[in-house]
Amino acid sequence: MAAEVKVGLMGLGTVGSGVVRLIEENGRDLYNQTGSKISIAKILVQDLDKERSLTVQKGLLTDQAEDILDNKEIDIVVEVMGGIDPARTYIRQALLNGKHVVTANKDVMALHGSELLLIAKEQECDLFYEASVAGGIPILRTLVDGFSSDRIGKIIGIVNGTTNYILTEMKQKGSAFADVLGQAQSLGYAEADPTSDVEGLDAARKMTILGRLGFHMNLSLEDVKVKGISDVTLEDVQFAGQMGYTLKLVGIAQLDGGKVEVSVQPVMLTDHHPLASVDGVYNAVYIYGDAVGETMFYGPGAGDLPTGTAVVSDLVTVVKSMRLGVNGKGAVAPYREKRLKSKREVFSKYFLRLRVRDEAGVLAQLTQLFAETAVSLERVLQLPCSEKGEAEIVLITHTASQHQLDSVKGRVEAMDAVIHIQSHYRVEGGSAV
Amino acid sequence: MAAEVKVGLMGLGTVGSGVVRLIEENGRDLYNQTGSKISIAKILVQDLDKERSLTVQKGLLTDQAEDILDNKEIDIVVEVMGGIDPARTYIRQALLNGKHVVTANKDVMALHGSELLLIAKEQECDLFYEASVAGGIPILRTLVDGFSSDRIGKIIGIVNGTTNYILTEMKQKGSAFADVLGQAQSLGYAEADPTSDVEGLDAARKMTILGRLGFHMNLSLEDVKVKGISDVTLEDVQFAGQMGYTLKLVGIAQLDGGKVEVSVQPVMLTDHHPLASVDGVYNAVYIYGDAVGETMFYGPGAGDLPTGTAVVSDLVTVVKSMRLGVNGKGAVAPYREKRLKSKREVFSKYFLRLRVRDEAGVLAQLTQLFAETAVSLERVLQLPCSEKGEAEIVLITHTASQHQLDSVKGRVEAMDAVIHIQSHYRVEGGSAV
Numbered sequence: 051m052a053a054e055v056k057v058g059l060m061g062l063g064t065v066g067s068g069v070v071r072l073i074e075e076n077g078r079d080l081y082n083q084t085g086s087k088i089s090i091a092k093i094l095v096q097d098l099d100k101e102r103s104l105t106v107q108k109g110l111l112t113d114q115a116e117d118i119l120d121n122k123e124i125d126i127v128v129e130v131m132g133g134i135d136p137a138r139t140y141i142r143q144a145l146l147n148g149k150h151v152v153t154a155n156k157d158v159m160a161l162h163g164s165e166l167l168l169i170a171k172e173q174e175c176d177l178f179y180e181a182s183v184a185g186g187i188p189i190l191r192t193l194v195d196g197f198s199s200d201r202i203g204k205i206i207g208i209v210n211g212t213t214n215y216i217l218t219e220m221k222q223k224g225s226a227f228a229d230v231l232g233q234a235q236s237l238g239y240a241e242a243d244p245t246s247d248v249e250g251l252d253a254a255r256k257m258t259i260l261g262r263l264g265f266h267m268n269l270s271l272e273d274v275k276v277k278g279i280s281d282v283t284l285e286d287v288q289f290a291g292q293m294g295y296t297l298k299l300v301g302i303a304q305l306d307g308g309k310v311e312v313s314v315q316p317v318m319l320t321d322h323h324p325l326a327s328v329d330g331v332y333n334a335v336y337i338y339g340d341a342v343g344e345t346m347f348y349g350p351g352a353g354d355l356p357t358g359t360a361v362v363s364d365l366v367t368v369v370k371s372m373r374l375g376v377n378g379k380g381a382v383a384p385y386r387e388k389r390l391k392s393k394r395e396v397f398s399k400y401f402l403r404l405r406v407r408d409e410a411g412v413l414a415q416l417t418q419l420f421a422e423t424a425v426s427l428e429r430v431l432q433l434p435c436s437e438k439g440e441a442e443i444v445l446i447t448h449t450a451s452q453h454q455l456d457s458v459k460g461r462v463e464a465m466d467a468v469i470h471i472q473s474h475y476r477v478e479g480g481s482a483v
Numbered sequence: 484m485a486a487e488v489k490v491g492l493m494g495l496g497t498v499g500s501g502v503v504r505l506i507e508e509n510g511r512d513l514y515n516q517t518g519s520k521i522s523i524a525k526i527l528v529q530d531l532d533k534e535r536s537l538t539v540q541k542g543l544l545t546d547q548a549e550d551i552l553d554n555k556e557i558d559i560v561v562e563v564m565g566g567i568d569p570a571r572t573y574i575r576q577a578l579l580n581g582k583h584v585v586t587a588n589k590d591v592m593a594l595h596g597s598e599l600l601l602i603a604k605e606q607e608c609d610l611f612y613e614a615s616v617a618g619g620i621p622i623l624r625t626l627v628d629g630f631s632s633d634r635i636g637k638i639i640g641i642v643n644g645t646t647n648y649i650l651t652e653m654k655q656k657g658s659a660f661a662d663v664l665g666q667a668q669s670l671g672y673a674e675a676d677p678t679s680d681v682e683g684l685d686a687a688r689k690m691t692i693l694g695r696l697g698f699h700m701n702l703s704l705e706d707v708k709v710k711g712i713s714d715v716t717l718e719d720v721q722f723a724g725q726m727g728y729t730l731k732l733v734g735i736a737q738l739d740g741g742k743v744e745v746s747v748q749p750v751m752l753t754d755h756h757p758l759a760s761v762d763g764v765y766n767a768v769y770i771y772g773d774a775v776g777e778t779m780f781y782g783p784g785a786g787d788l789p790t791g792t793a794v795v796s797d798l799v800t801v802v803k804s805m806r807l808g809v810n811g812k813g814a815v816a817p818y819r820e821k822r823l824k825s826k827r828e829v830f831s832k833y834f835l836r837l838r839v840r841d842e843a844g845v846l847a848q849l850t851q852l853f854a855e856t857a858v859s860l861e862r863v864l865q866l867p868c869s870e871k872g873e874a875e876i877v878l879i880t881h882t883a884s885q886h887q888l889d890s891v892k893g894r895v896e897a898m899d900a901v902i903h904i905q906s907h908y909r910v911e912g913g914s915a916v
Contacts, residue, residue, distance in 0.1 A: 072632055072774055082699070082818040083631055180629075186775045188629025195628070196613075196621025198516055199505055199795030266515070324781060327760055341505055342619045342792045345782035348757060355774035362632030376807040385515040 055084075055369050056091040058118030058149075060140055061131035062111075065154050065181065066093070067104045068358025069128060073365075080362070084369040092118045094131075119143045126368055128361060129153040130181075138162050145169045145177065150377055152364040154181035154357055160255035160271050163262070167381065174378035176371060178364035183256040184209055184333040186349035186356030188363065193263045193337070194382070200339035202264045205303040206478065209256040211331035211351040212240045212247035213279050213299040217316075218329045220287045221296065227282060239331055249278035250299060250314040257301035260335070261312045265305050268384040274301075275313040282316050286473050289403065289444065290318050293431075295477070296326040302478070304396075311391040316475060318401050323479030393453040399428065399477035400447045400455050404462065405469040408441040412467040416443065419465070423458045425450040440469065446477060488517075488802050489524040491551030491582075493573055494564035495544075498587050498614065499526070500537045501791025502561060506798075513795070517802040525551045527564075552576045559801055561794060562586040563614075571595050578602045578610065583810055585797040587614035587790055593688035593704050596695070600814065607811035609804060611797035616689040617642055617766040619782035619789030621796065626696045626770075627815070633772035635697045638736040639911065642689040644764035644784040645673045645680035646712050646732040650749075651762040653720045654729065660715060672764055682711035683732060683747040690734035693768070694745045698738050700821040707734075708746040715749050719906050722836060722877065723751050726864075728910070729759040735911070737829075744824040749908060751834045756912030826886040832861065832910035833880045833888050837895065838902040841874040845900045849876065852898070856891045858883040873902065879910060 057073075059066055073080065073088055080088050093110050094117070118124055119140060127144040129151060131137050138158045144151050146169065153159065158166070159179045170177035180190045184207070193202070208214050212234060219230040231248070234240035246252045254274040261269045279299050290297045295318035303312045319326045324346040328334040333351030338344055350356040371377045406412050413432060420427055429446040447455070455474075462468055490506075492499055506513065506521055513521050526543050527550070551557055552573060560577040562584060564570050571591045577584050579602065586592065591599070592612045603610035613623045617640070626635070641647050645667060652663040664681070667673035679685045687707040694702045712732050723730045728751035736745045752759045757779040761767040766784030771777055783789040804810045839845050846865060853860055862879040880888070888907075895901055 068774070076632060076634060076774075079634065079699075080632070083815050186778060188625055191628055192621055192625060195624055195800065196796055197792070198799040199509060199513070200792045201509060201512065266512075324760075327757075339792065341501070341509075341788035343783050343786075343789060345619060345780075347778075347780050349778035350776050353776075356776060359630070359633045359772065359775045363629055366631040367628065370813065374807070374809045374812055376809055379807055380803065382516050 054087045054089060055126065055372065056089060056124050057365065058092045058094070058121060058124040058127045059090050060094040060115070060118060060127060060129045062093050062095050062102065062104070062106070063130065063132070064354045065130040065357045065361065068354030069130065069361050070104060070106065072355065072358045072362045080366060084366055085373055086369050088365060088369060091124055092121060094118055115140055119147055124149060125372065126150045126152065126365060128365065129155060130361065131155070132157070134158060134161065141166055141177070142169060145173050145175050148173055148175060150176040150368045152178050152361055152368065154361055155179070156182040156252070156255045156259065160258040163259065164268055167383070170378055171381060171383070176368045176377045178367060179259070180364050181357045181360035183259050184335060184349065184351050185353065185360050186351065187333060187335060187347050188360065189260070189335045189347055190263060192347060193260065197264075197337065197339055197342070200341045202337055202339050203305055204338040205260050205264050205301070206325060206336040207253070207257060207260060207301045208298055208325055208328050208332070208334050209301055209351065210247055210253040210299060211333060212244065213253070214328065214333070215239050215331045217279065217282070217287065217297055217299065220284055221291060224284065224288070226284050227280065248280050250276045253299060253301050253314040257303055257312055257314055260301070261303040261310065262384060264303060264337070265310055266382070266384050266386045267310060267388040269310070269312060269388060273312055273390055275315070277315040279316050281473075283473070286403070286475070293444070294321050295319060295401070296321055297475070298325060300325065300478070306391075306395070309389045309391045309395060311396045318475045318477045320479035326479070393456065394451050396452040397449050399449055401475045401477050402445045402447070402459075403472040403474070404443045404445070405435070405472055406441050406443055407467045407469065408439050409467055412441070413443065415465060415467060416445070416462065419461055420445075420447070420458060423454060423461065425454050425458050442472070487520045487522060488559065488805065489522060489557050490798065491525045491527070491554060491557040491560045492523050493527040493548070493551060493560060493562045495526050495528050495535065495537070495539070496563065496565070497787045498563040498790045498794065501787030502563060502794050503537060503539065505788065505791045505795045509795075513799060517799055518806055519802050521798060521802060524557055525554060527551055548573055552580055557582060558805065559583045559585065559798060561798065562588060563794065565590070567591060567594065574599055574610070575602060578606050578608050581606055581608060583609040583801045585611050585794055585801065587794055588612070589615040589685070589688045589692065593691040596692065597701055600816070603811055604814060604816070609801045609810045611800060612692070613797050614790045614793035616692050617768060617782065617784050618786065618793050619784065620766060620768060620780050621793065622693070622768045622780055623696060625780060626693065630770065630772055630775070633774045635770060635772050636738055637771040638693050638697050639758060639769040640686070640690060640693060640734045641731055641758055641761050641765070641767050642734055642784065643680055643686040643732060644766060645677065646686070647761065647766070648672050648764045650712065650715070650720065650730055650732065653717055654724060657717065657721070659717050660713065681713050683709045686732060686734050686747040690736055690745055690747055693734070694736040694743065695817060697736060697770070698743055699815070699817050699819045700743060701817040702743070702745060702821060706745055706823055708748070710748040712749050716906070719836070719908070726877070727754050728752060728834070729754055730908070731758060733758065733911070739828070742822045742824045742828060744829045751908045751910045753912035759912070826889065827884050829885040830882050832882055834908045834910050835878045835880070835892070836905040836907070837876045837878070838868070838905055839874050839876055840900045840902065841872050842900055845874070846876065848898065848900060849878070849895070852894055853878075853880070853891060856887060856894065858887050858891050875905070
């Protein structure tokens with residue numbers, strides 16, 4: 051193998067600039083670890099003349115993808131453009147041309163990962179994507195290598211920094227959702243169009259990837275139930291805090307009896323859960339393994355250099371495998387049949403907050419109704435309310451199926467004394483008291 | 484390569500039993516990942532007739548190491564006996580006989596790891612030891628693979644469950660060190676002779692291993708400055724809590740300007756440091772990378788199944804490499820020259836608690852003395868004291884060198900008004916307020 055490995059970089063935005071810097075600054079360490087000099091031979095950009103904070107040799111830039119994809123000198127393509135198209139086409143073509151690919155693209159990997167990994171395997175090429183989930187946490191290789199001996203039962207991830215920042219600020223500053231979102235946008239923590247983050251779609255893509263690797267099943271994005279945080283009120287956040295919980299947008303992937311559930315939703319985490327204290331734009335992934343028990347992996351979720359480290363660590367793995375001549379041979383394809391849980395098979399505790407008429411006997415009626423639907427209650431709190439003649443009731447259930455919850459919710463809403471259900475959340479992490 | 488890989492297990496204690504269970508229970512998953520059936524061919528025990536909780540086929544047991552070391556059918560030796568000898572001799576002999584080795588032995592790897600890794604390389608054999616540090620956290624492979632692109636500046640580890648349990652109980656229950664130690668011994672969290680844990684030696688061995696991999700330097704156990712927790716008083720723990728700190732026994736390995744320091748000592752961690760909330764017997768390793776920033780990896784530090792998962796994950800890696808024919812070729816030997824910091828080059832904040840005579844002007848004399856030694860103070864607290872005519876003063880310094888601290892301590896102790904220095908601790912994690 052040549053002492054020099056040539057990389058074609060597709061994209062020179064935040065992550066791309068980080069990759070260039072890391073390869074330049076840590077070149078000696080990379081050489082010591084791989085025995086090869088890793089150099090960037092071409093960089094695909096949209097605008098050749100754009101002013102950039104990073105100084106790059108003019109001759110390296112191109113606006114023609116073919117200059118990389120058809121370049122026989124290039125061994126490895128690094129795709130950090132983002133978005134589905136043309137990134138997907140480029141990755142596919144690079145693999146078909148026998149090039150190894152490292153990508154940071156969660157969208158492509160969540161939607162088309164299975165197809166692309168199959169092509170990589172056929173071509174005996176590597177396709178790595180550590181940077182696509184929780185940039186600064188080497189969580190994919192941890193799932194694949196570190197947990198290879200264990201059966202993972204549950205993955206809970208705080209995998210979207212924007213929403214975690216918003217919920218942290220709501221809790222710590224007592225600000226409303228819309229105010230914090232505006233502030234996050236001005237700080238660059240949220241996009242101008244925040245839908246993908248705020249509605250949980252970004253997290254859902256990452257959970258698809260984590261679930262596939264953790265459970266060895268060919269999960270699709272459509273298998274993920276998604277609910278975002280745009281309906282979360284400051285009251286909910288504060289109620290949670292008073293009761294010993296922290297509201298977080300988390301992805302939950304759980305496997306029981308061979309069947310799987312994957313969701314993204316705001317949940318009440320008990321304050322002693324390791325994820326409850328993960329604040330701001332940080333990401334963390336909690337993994338429960340049958341044998342190992344509770345583990346958690348914490349770090350920055352985004353940023354040029356954190357995400358860049360994930361890309362370059364993948365590059366190092368590709369180059370080491372090139373030296374050994376074993377590229378494309380390490381990957382293990384999903385080997386378990388995908389079986390999804392029904393609503394009768396998804397179990398958890400729930401938090402319900404109701405607005406009711408302040409009449410005698412309401413609490414008795416409610417508890418009677420829960421007893422009839424076989425959902426038992428862990429805590430019941432009745433609270434005064436600013437509206438005259440009304441009261442708030444907070445209920446925390448013992449474990450119940452989602453089907454049971456839906457059914458009990460329907461019956462609660464139909465009660466004369468109930469004005470409406472203000473909010474309901476899944477509860478994770480055991481009892482808060 | 485044969486479709487069956489045969490393992491010789493040396494030791495059938497806690498970890499050994501976990502390994503047997505995992506290989507039996509997860510056999511199908513291991514096959515799906517490696518393409519090979521992994522089976523245990525022989526188990527070395529001291530007493531063939533001992534009653535065991537685990538049912539093992541009688542014919543598998545042997546009390547002769549040669550039955551494994553000289554057994555041509557055995558591809559991989561798993562050493563989980565613990566202790567230096569004969570474990571070291573067995574590992575050496577296994578490698579010389581061309582067998583791959585997986586070990587959970589921190590003592591052997593801290594003291595003789597460099598020699599054994601060299602033999603492994605010459606023999607083109609694998610020698611993996613993930614289980615030797617923080618059993619349930621795949622931290623070694625994370626350092627080697629996940630951080631290959633970054634420069635690690637600092638590693639802080641809570642890597643001893645016994646001492647972390649003791650300090651957690653002291654804080655939460657307000658009990659004295661000796662009482663909690665006794666209780667930990669009766670619960671099986673501390674050994675009958677707790678010296679190795681309590682005096683920081685166990686943690687020092689693990690830090691040697693972490694420092695070597697993190698900094699690519701050939702560190703020795705003698706390079707680690709060690710101080711245990713047997714002098715930590717309940718007062719110190721409570722003072723820490725009142726001031727926004729948590730006292731933890733941590734290992735610190737830090738690299739600045741090409742020079743390294745490694746220590747194990749009780750430190751004051753600010754409560755918002757990710758490690759501060761790691762309680763009980765849990766372990767956690769905090770890594771600061773130049774590019775990635777702050778990350779933390781959390782999980783159980785010991786136990787049959789958690790440690791067993793680390794051993795079996797290493798086994799999976801060996802078997803995968805056997806299929807590809809690349810054993811013994813992935814390891815990167817330390818490539819940076821070992822350079823240790825002097826006391827003038829180790830910098831941190833410090834916490835000092837003094838008992839002084841309750842006289843006018845003491846505080847002024849003290850602050851004057853600190854100013855003269857160029858150690859500036861971040862916080863000064865004077866507190867009343869149960870002894871008549873005496874007072875307690877707590878000082879938190881800004882960053883100073885260890886040399887400066889030693890010098891200022893000497894001058895403080897020589898002051899007429901100072902009765903004695905009650906305690907002093909390194910402070911980590913920035914300001915508590």
